[in-house]
Amino acid sequence: MTSAATWTIGKDSPACICQLLQQQAQAGVKFFCFDYFDTLAVRVIEPEFTKQLAARMHSLLLGGHVSPEQLYTLRQQLERELSAESAATGGELEFYMEPFARAYRLRLQSQFGDLAPLHDADSFVERILSIETAVEKAMQRPCAEAVQVLAWLRQQGFRTVLVSDFYLPGRCFTEMLTNLGLNGQFEHIYVSADHGIAKSSGRLYEKICAELCCQPDELLMIGDNQHSDVARAQEKGLRCLHLLNPAQKAFYQQWEPAQLDAPAFVRQRFDAAAATSGLFKETGTSLWLFTWNLLHSLLQQQARDVFFLSKEGEFLKALFDQMQADLFGRPVVRSHYLLVSRKATFLASLKPLEEEDFNRLFYFYRNISPRDFLLSLNIEEPIAAELCRQAGIDFQTRLIDLPNQPVFQQLLACDSFRDIYEKRRKQQRRNFVAYLQSFGVDYENDGLTIVDVGWKGSIQDNIWHILGGTVKMQGYYAGFLDAAVKQQNNSKQGLLFDNTSSLPYFNVYNNNRSLFEMMLGASHGSADGYFLSEEISVTHDDHRREVRQRIKTENGELLIAAVDMPQERALFEEKIKPLQTQMLAENKRLNAACLHSGCVLPKLEWFARRHARMVFTPSSQEIDFFESLYHLENFGVFEYTDFRTEANLSLQERWRNFVAMRKNSSILEMGTWPPIILRRLGLDFYRHINGRRRLQREFGSYFL
Numbered sequence: 073m074t075s076a077a078t079w080t081i082g083k084d085s086p087a088c089i090c091q092l093l094q095q096q097a098q099a100g101v102k103f104f105c106f107d108y109f110d111t112l113a114v115r116v117i118e119p120e121f122t123k124q125l126a127a128r129m130h131s132l133l134l135g136g137h138v139s140p141e142q143l144y145t146l147r148q149q150l151e152r153e154l155s156a157e158s159a160a161t162g163g164e165l166e167f168y169m170e171p172f173a174r175a176y177r178l179r180l181q182s183q184f185g186d187l188a189p190l191h192d193a194d195s196f197v198e199r200i201l202s203i204e205t206a207v208e209k210a211m212q213r214p215c216a217e218a219v220q221v222l223a224w225l226r227q228q229g230f231r232t233v234l235v236s237d238f239y240l241p242g243r244c245f246t247e248m249l250t251n252l253g254l255n256g257q258f259e260h261i262y263v264s265a266d267h268g269i270a271k272s273s274g275r276l277y278e279k280i281c282a283e284l285c286c287q288p289d290e291l292l293m294i295g296d297n298q299h300s301d302v303a304r305a306q307e308k309g310l311r312c313l314h315l316l317n318p319a320q321k322a323f324y325q326q327w328e329p330a331q332l333d334a335p336a337f338v339r340q341r342f343d344a345a346a347a348t349s350g351l352f353k354e355t356g357t358s359l360w361l362f363t364w365n366l367l368h369s370l371l372q373q374q375a376r377d378v379f380f381l382s383k384e385g386e387f388l389k390a391l392f393d394q395m396q397a398d399l400f401g402r403p404v405v406r407s408h409y410l411l412v413s414r415k416a417t418f419l420a421s422l423k424p425l426e427e428e429d430f431n432r433l434f435y436f437y438r439n440i441s442p443r444d445f446l447l448s449l450n451i452e453e454p455i456a457a458e459l460c461r462q463a464g465i466d467f468q469t470r471l472i473d474l475p476n477q478p479v480f481q482q483l484l485a486c487d488s489f490r491d492i493y494e495k496r497r498k499q500q501r502r503n504f505v506a507y508l509q510s511f512g513v514d515y516e517n518d519g520l521t522i523v524d525v526g527w528k529g530s531i532q533d534n535i536w537h538i539l540g541g542t543v544k545m546q547g548y549y550a551g552f553l554d555a556a557v558k559q560q561n562n563s564k565q566g567l568l569f570d571n572t573s574s575l576p577y578f579n580v581y582n583n584n585r586s587l588f589e590m591m592l593g594a595s596h597g598s599a600d601g602y603f604l605s606e607e608i609s610v611t612h613d614d615h616r617r618e619v620r621q622r623i624k625t626e627n628g629e630l631l632i633a634a635v636d637m638p639q640e641r642a643l644f645e646e647k648i649k650p651l652q653t654q655m656l657a658e659n660k661r662l663n664a665a666c667l668h669s670g671c672v673l674p675k676l677e678w679f680a681r682r683h684a685r686m687v688f689t690p691s692s693q694e695i696d697f698f699e700s701l702y703h704l705e706n707f708g709v710f711e712y713t714d715f716r717t718e719a720n721l722s723l724q725e726r727w728r729n730f731v732a733m734r735k736n737s738s739i740l741e742m743g744t745w746p747p748i749i750l751r752r753l754g755l756d757f758y759r760h761i762n763g764r765r766r767l768q769r770e771f772g773s774y775f776l
Contacts, residue, residue, distance in 0.1 A: 107295025202401030383594030437708030503602035
């Protein structure tokens with residue numbers, strides 16, 4: 073070609089272009105070089121706004137302590153300075169992201185102080201690169217015609233090269249290519265950021281010719297940029313194919329910033345991302361909002377590490393990790409999974425027997441049996457039964473106000489009980505601390521941040537006591553209900569509902585707490601204790617106890633045990649896991665909607681109305697599904713709890729129940745999901761009326 077041919081997207085068919093390229097190969101072209109931006113990939117927003125969007129992510133990374141506007145202005149200034157410095161020293165009139173990020177960090181420190189994310193230079197640089205890559209990936213779409221031509225060239229065995237002037241290095245480019253399904257489509261990738269020379273000056277073309285050992289006219293450059301892809305390429309002797317995309321050009325010209333975060337566009341994106349079918353389909357949006365609030369809170373707190381508590385924390389951690397990967401491209405807060413339960417941590421949290429009143433157990437479980445009490449101390453049932461025999465008390469009988477019964481004092485006075493209590497208490501405390509230390513987190517200085525489903529933070533209290541009350545703890549929960557026990561350095565906060573704060577829609581999210589617990593089921597049983605190898609070998613052989621982790625410590629191998637319950641495993645695999653798989657897919661779509669909206673969310677009412685649909689006006693299929701669920705209570709009381717109604721009441725009994733309910737509406741506020749209560753009362757028909765009334769009370773309308 074003596075002059076550049078043109079390829080107009082939407083006019084010239086890929087087949088015609090392939091024929092043209094075939095002719096060029098016959099005329100001596102050995103390498104077909106492709107530009108990337110607006111050739112193989114187009115953006116769904118005006119290109120410069122990717123930088124503004126990245127500035128919003130930088131602001132989020134910095135905990136909101138610096139506004140996106142300030143960060144974008146600073147970026148523009150630095151880009152100009154670095155580009156001018158490069159040109160003044162004989163380089164390109166360009167900036168590159170890695171040196172930019174280092175200068176950016178220093179400028180931020182000088183202007184806004186030493187914020188936690190700025191402490192480590194290398195870590196900060198990698199985070200900025202990851203954010204930039206994540207934003208680019210989210211905003212890019214393949215140009216189908218160009219990708220089709222590239223695929224044809226590869227199928228025909230022609231050699232292809234990617235050539236791009238861009239500030240991100242090649243390793244980030246590889247991620248973008250993978251995102252569009254283009255990784256492996258090029259023999260060579262040349263990005264100006266890797267070489268410090270660009271197409272725009274022509275020097276990158278010279279380097280390519282030298283490294284590929286070919287003459288310039290043996291390369292054909294395909295790209296959209298008149299200066300870099302055509303004029304400079306021709307000046308260096310390359311053949312050219314100028315790609316024109318008038319529809320995409322018009323899109324960029326017509327695109328307005330309001331399309332990014334205007335409420336109508338935001339709502340539209342989230343509506344499209346949210347699940348539209350399935351049982352309790354709105355659970356995913358509620359958990360997404362929780363995860364978003366958690367991420368915000370952790371970054372504002374400048375937390376470096378967060379521990380998700382089992383079992384509900386297993387899926388919460390998966391949602392959190394996915395959100396970080398989608399929004400930032402990498403973890404910005406390190407997440408850990410801690411195998412704990414109330415039973416596994418309770419004994420270790422207690423004082424010596426002479427000082428202990430067991431109030432943290434009896435505050436919630438007072439009318440229990442000696443069996444329930446001993447099992448709550450994680451003493452195996454055969455050993456617990458033998459202790460009761462030695463103390464001369466009945467093992468099984470549930471007693472009113474156990475702590476004030478004479479039999480309880482007999483148990484406390486039993487020498488065998490006193491010996492095993494103190495021995496196990498010290499062992500479990502020592503072993504739990506070793507387990508916590510194995511994560512390599514400096515919690516003594518940084519504090520300990522934990523995440524769980526809720527509701528009163530009992531496990532957090534246990535850990536706080538195990539650590540002697542000297543470690544600052546912050547707990548984040550889907551929901552928190554104040555237990556009236558306040559402790560210094562032991563804070564708790566609900567992120568969806570909290571009766572100690574002004575969060576809106578408390579009655580919506582609190583209406584069926586069991587739904588959260590069931591949907592957040594785990595792939596394993598409850599934590600059952602922390603043992604050195606020699607300790608678990610002399611512990612009573614419980615066939616349900618399984619070792620989940622083995623950790624090398626200075627005292628020997630530490631075994632983290634859990635209770636394996638076949639019924640719970642079957643429930644998770646058959647009913648819960650499929651729903652979680654759907655929610656993870658929805659979580660990814662919602663992350664994308666958030667990023668496409670400039671990290672602007674719909675109003676909180678949008679989330680609350682979705683949640684209200686499934687708790688106030690559920691379908692019969694959803695109630696049937698919920699009735700089929702069950703879980704094991706393994707602290708305070710030890711029994712399976714299910715939600716089956718199996719009410720077979722006469723018409724007279726149903727009428728009496730209806731009259732009683734109308735006289736005392738608090739019957740429906742006992743903590744159990746109202747549709748289940750109504751079924752048990754034989755009043756299933758009334759759930760529609762009750763649900764509409766609840767909608768009216770929350771949203772001022774009987775309809776969603």
